[in-house]
Amino acid sequence: MTATLDGLRADSDLALDLYETMALIRRFEEFAYRAYEEGDISGTVHVSIGQEAVAAGMIGALEDRDKIISHHRGHGHAIARGVPVESLMAELCGRSSGSSGGKGGSMHITDIERGFLGTMAVVGSAVPIAAGVALASKLKGAGGVCVVFFGDGAVNQGVVYESFNLAGLWSLPVVFVCENNSYAITMPVAESTAGPGVAARARAFGIRDYVVDGQDVLEVYDTARRAVEHARRGEPSVVEALTYRYMGHSRGDPPHGLYRVKEEVEAWRQRDPIAILAARAGLSPAAADEITERVEAKVEQALAYARGAAEPGDPALYRDIWG
Amino acid sequence: MTATLDGLRADSDLALDLYETMALIRRFEEFAYRAYEEGDISGTVHVSIGQEAVAAGMIGALEDRDKIISHHRGHGHAIARGVPVESLMAELCGRSSGSSGGKGGSMHITDIERGFLGTMAVVGSAVPIAAGVALASKLKGAGGVCVVFFGDGAVNQGVVYESFNLAGLWSLPVVFVCENNSYAITMPVAESTAGPGVAARARAFGIRDYVVDGQDVLEVYDTARRAVEHARRGEPSVVEALTYRYMGHSRGDPPHGLYRVKEEVEAWRQRDPIAILAARAGLSPAAADEITERVEAKVEQALAYARGAAEPGDPALYRDIWG
Amino acid sequence: MIATGSLVEEVTFVEAVCAAQRDAMAEDDSIVLLGQDIVAGFPFGATKGLAEAFGSDRVLNTPISESATMGCGVGAAVAGLRPVVEVDFAGFLYLGLDQLLNNAAKMRYMSSGQIRVPLVVRVGQGPLGSFAAQHSQSLHALLSATPGMAVLAPSDAQSAYDCIRWALKQQDPVVVCEDLRIYRAKGPLRRSAAPSVGARQARAGTDATVLAYGAGTGIAARAADRLSRDGVEVQVVDLVSLAPLDVSAIAVAARSTGRVVCLADDSPFFGVGPTIASIATCEAWDVLAAPVLTVSAKPVPAPYSERLEAQVYPTEQSVEVAVRQVVDWVED
Amino acid sequence: MIATGSLVEEVTFVEAVCAAQRDAMAEDDSIVLLGQDIVAGFPFGATKGLAEAFGSDRVLNTPISESATMGCGVGAAVAGLRPVVEVDFAGFLYLGLDQLLNNAAKMRYMSSGQIRVPLVVRVGQGPLGSFAAQHSQSLHALLSATPGMAVLAPSDAQSAYDCIRWALKQQDPVVVCEDLRIYRAKGPLRRSAAPSVGARQARAGTDATVLAYGAGTGIAARAADRLSRDGVEVQVVDLVSLAPLDVSAIAVAARSTGRVVCLADDSPFFGVGPTIASIATCEAWDVLAAPVLTVSAKPVPAPYSERLEAQVYPTEQSVEVAVRQVVDWVED
């Protein structure tokens, strides 16, 4: 647990694990995107292609007793936590065997057994819930940490600062992860966020802050370990991971043209987290290919499974409301 | 306009003005408190006795075109802006000739002619309104600044930071004045506010910050001038004025005993803003007495007027709702 | 632990609220309280002495951050505590509605039952007397319109105690609407650990039915006493629970007299009254001898002036007038 | 400037929303728009091209700060602008309710008329199709229950245009509830600078009356067409304005047939339906041939599953069933 970043780079089991997680997220979302276009998925989907290192690195550093809450762009977090891609894809397809029984969809993924407490679609709204989960952990002496993911757009919701303040006041075991993918829909960070950014803001609310290259999964993992360790001791923090979404904001949106140029997207694609890890960890092309094929098969199978699964029956409409 | 603080101290007209304003606020609230106890005023009253220098100094530095918004503890701000004590007392007594026609009361004072846009009783809720008023001023090129007052308790309402962010992003002509009187009802600042405080928080949101001794009216005035001048040029700021309320939170609450000790109150009373100004500006006892008598007569007359004034007639119930 | 069951005490509504929390906390370690100034028991005494009794881990003063406080309550509930979030005036509750209505009320459904949110929210409702528009609001209807929550409106000390004890045994969110006007009203209290909270007949009568809740129950009962002097016997039903609504209790009560008045505290437009009235009308249609009338507050923001405010809310007189109207109704 | 008055175009609802803002902005310099991604016209095109036409001082992209954005709208309105705040989904509106309901709706009253708040809020309502519980809500009732605001629910492109033009001429807050389901529905549009927005008869009929608003008007009209094939002629009244409610229009419509169905989009408990139904019942009591029925949404959080969601909201069929019920009603 005290390995240095260099030590981590030399840990090939870790690298293989993280690689597989990222590859699985990537393939899952590529398939999901296509499945949306083909009409298997309704509503909307927000994919995190390009951001996989944040999910894999942060969640890779957690223990079983830890909890996770996420937001509208949450497939990657669920997959990194081990939510089976079958039940995830089934959820996106609105099936009763989906992770939320088909009643949540892409924006509301829950897997209580894995400590994946849900994804909230109202921007910023998950953040205070994490403070509450951490409060429960603290008062029960359970030792668990709660990690909550949100975007750069969420950093202008006031409740985020109210939550930082509570975390600081009460020394809550919580890590607030800002996935700064440079845009909130069409709004670049500079047009939405005054001042030096969320990390400096966190400091002003009395909690720790980390800024990390979100395309380097080992760096994310390393930071996550430290942040989580501190949180477990009652020192909450913000981790700001600098990253980028390759695709449009949600299904159907153009990846570039309206609010950013193609060149910018291309430049970020040069810093692809999956390729970076392969290079840094010295993964052989053969090993990489083997993983890619394996996860592709998994996702294909998940989609086939989801397509064949049953939709919720009528009684589900009135189930699980109250009492 | 470019006088130094020392220069200000030598300006006896200014000192007399500020002295009279503070004395008038003090007497008004002493009378109001008693009038509440005697049943002339219903609901509740929050007095700012001990905090007069913040109102007098900040508002003394404003021009006619500037606007003010305040909160539940707002009598002092209204008086400093020149709202006649008759109409203010009449409002507290629920009279139709009160500044809000008897429909607002102590917590909802408005005097549109004097740019006193209202006091909001929901903690923190006035703050974004000030940003909006400043936006209007900016877009209309009117040159006016908006000043909003709130307490140390309000600095944990998220909307305050959303507002700082808007002010910073859009370079709004607004000054956010935090009247840090050390407590929010029973909560000392240290138990409600993590980190270094609202001034540091403001910096993290990209706006200027000032911390000022709220018991020294000339220091407040001097800071106000600078903050307002910057705001007029599109550089918003927070001014945190360190002060103290001598009385309980609202009518009936004990001044000490439950959450603070008598000695603390006494120590602050040694730093009384009215006495400090008299000393610093070398005001003669005779001059001070003359002012005290004058404002006392004014307030007495205001109360007599309010007692005799008419309550709103039935049609007022349905007036001014919509359309 | 305090003996429950047998002893009858005379307490105020707010003392009953405090006692309910105290008794429940003594029984259930997972209950924690979150709110402003609750360690000191400010402003109304609803938590007086609880910090001393249960320690500062279980009675948490919060900053003035209604939104995060509510969200923190949601998260703590999700993770196995039973938080009680106190909101002193309904007007402040707007700040917590995203957390309450988007999250607490929907997480169980959106997760197909994986998540449960045993959150209790106590919120002061209605006027306190010249507190003006922002501090004098009744939000029962908007809360009750949201599927996924129970909404209770106790009418006296006993009912307040029972509602809170009951709420603290549920697995899903419960909002207890505490009418500020009756906070100081005294009544008998018998403490029971497992009370039920259904609609109940507060007064028997055969000439007309008044359907009420919260402070309205007492108003209706007093109006009924006045009417009784003139020989008009009014049944008063205290609904207690607005969500879920006991439709069959409304039906039985409405059908038993065929003349019905619904009493509510909020606007006649989209307030509580019309829903109760519609249900009563449909359920008793064939036996109704008069249209179901609703007595509501005037649709105005609450004015500060005592004189004006006195005209806003239903009174014994306005209930009496409405009852006479349905009793004297003659179909042409 | 675009010619108004004569030309009839065929546009979608959301194009009409955009056109109304464009035409109003061209006439009135004080109108500014505030909202997320509105410079790009995201997500629905309601502001497409307006930043290009009027500049970035009048079309302001906001951060995701619903509360401060609404408060900023309030302040700007108080200080002489006419802000339009866009909220894409009703579920996000909770975040702005303190500003909207505590401040915008009450400041005029609390100041006895010194303050006016000509704020227009445009909010997407209802389901968009498998957007799940947080994104599929209808908050008309809670908005309309608050004195101090007008609440409009346009039913088609023309009505959307008229409502927004009208709203931008008022001196007090107006919320325009835009039904997301009909955003892409096309209809004729005749641009008029000074439209009125009262209740209107959308279809004539003598056998029964359906009272509807928003997307419900179209549903009711289609149900009426189906019923007409069987010889049942249904009058459809589009209420358009939920606050203020046109009580006399409801009375006239209800009395003209004596058989009434109210169509609403939200919960049968404390949603819009019961208020309309209560008014219709009381106003038409002596001529009612059947109880006034309400067709509402199912009282459930919106499920993601298409299959389940299809069962939640009123349809032509459910309206048809209710109309047949009142038409065939026999008193015993």
Ligand SMILES: Cc1ncc(C[n+]2csc(CCOP(=O)(O)OP(=O)(O)O)c2C)c(N)n1
């Ligand atoms: C309170 C709220 N306002 C607006 C939206 C609409 N919306 C959905 S995602 C999004 C952008 C979020 O940006 P960011 O937080 O950076 O996350 P990203 O989408 O980039 O992952 C917006 C505005 C919402 N869901 N909730």
Ligand SMILES: Cc1ncc(C[n+]2csc(CCOP(=O)(O)OP(=O)(O)O)c2C)c(N)n1
């Ligand atoms: C949103 C909200 N929550 C709670 C309250 C109740 N309340 C009224 S004043 C107050 C304390 C405010 O403290 P501070 O901001 O420091 O101002 P001060 O009273 O010290 O002047 C509280 C909690 C309120 N009015 N609004």
Ligand SMILES: [Mg+2]
């Ligand atoms: Mg982003």
Ligand SMILES: [Mg+2]
């Ligand atoms: Mg204070």
